[in-house]
Amino acid sequence: MSKSDKHDHNAAPMVDEISDFEVLEVAVRELCIEKGLFTQEDHNEWTEYMHTLGPLPAGRLVAKAWLDPEYKQLCIDDPVKASLEVGIDWINSMPSKFGTPSDYCNPRILVDTPTLKHVVVCTLCSCYPRPILGQSPEWYRTPNYRRRMVRWPRQVLSEFGLQLPEDVEIRVADSNQKTRYVVMPIRPDGTEGWTEDQLTEIVTRDCLIGVALPRADRKADDKRPIHKAVHPYGH
């Protein structure tokens, strides 16, 4: 009997094939455990935590701040406390209970204004506010984005479909130490009278990194092309 025979015909489709990559992932993990590099329990604990992560809490934080000026001030003054209100405990929810080099506990909310637009990059590796925004997208990790965003931000943003007028200051935040940045964009037109839930839906991951602006008619990020690095290592 094949794998799919056990499933009801209405169930979501699944991949009924064991790929070399799937096998490789398990084999690497098992060898690490066999060599004593970590335990199965440590691994399970991380996996469980990772399954809880995603961009929704950061989107909700922004939506709440749009509706409540006091909360917006809290986001600026004490982002750790503000995150608790959207269910994210930067310090205690991680398996390590104090942060890791990937997830130090020092979030900072960068508030856009009509004349100031923030965008986030990590030129050194790919530091990202993972506890509140989930896994980083592939393009964020590429050397192409990391090298070019600090140098030609307007060009890179226009590749993302975002053209900004001359009188708007673009401020690139390079996340090179222990602060993890989240961008709070301006609330778009056409959202008057919306609820927190409605607003949360349009604050997508790309808006929170700063490469897109929220729009009343968009609830998902556009698909991004992946560019190879122009000048690979060693050149």
Add this chain to the structure above:
Amino acid sequence: MPKKNLNKLREKIPLLEDIGKDGRVWSDLCKQYGVENPDPPWRITLESTCEVLNEGACALPVLERRDEEDKLSEEIYKDVPYPERQLLALAHSMIKKGFFREEELGVQMEKVYKRLSAGT
């Protein structure tokens, strides 16, 4: 990274190269089976492996891993999509650092394949 170490990192590993060439990547499997999940089911466990390697004894620090991944992604595994590429780079780094040998990994993969084929 000192030049000598960089050259060593750049040496190819046949087992991983073959997987990169012949292995079926998630985007192809999705097309064939009509699946829409953007990430393969093993992506989260791979991320967890990377995290725990950076904890405790800190076998593979995060910055070193990412640096090697970047280098390998632009050279040996440049034609492999992500996250398959991240997985190959991790296995590559672990072998080059001597945590396990290529042959050991091959044997372990055989065992895992048998188990996955039988177990479901």
Add this chain to the structure above:
Amino acid sequence: MSKSHHVEKATGIGDPQCFKGEAGKPKFGVGDKVRIRNLPDIFYTRSQMYLREAEATVVKLVYESPPAEDEAWDNTDSPEWFYSVLFRQTDLWPDYPQKFAGDTLETELSERWLEPL
């Protein structure tokens, strides 16, 4: 201080929060003009090359922490103040278009990397 000591110290408090109060009096304040030093980085640093010797303005005192250069070796004995500093893009890149002279870049550096202007 060992890594396990650091873990004990940071648990339930957070990193960098666990180093609060350990760096002494900050040498710089918000609004101060500084230049980024070009220190040798033989082993490890997180202070990017493209910032070296550039002028910047301190915009925020962010936290106290051992600098990355020490922490990479598990040395957490000498925390320093970290500053968020703001650069004009035209100061970082000679060919940055003048019509976008208002564009900026913000990043963090520890005290040892800054000298007063």
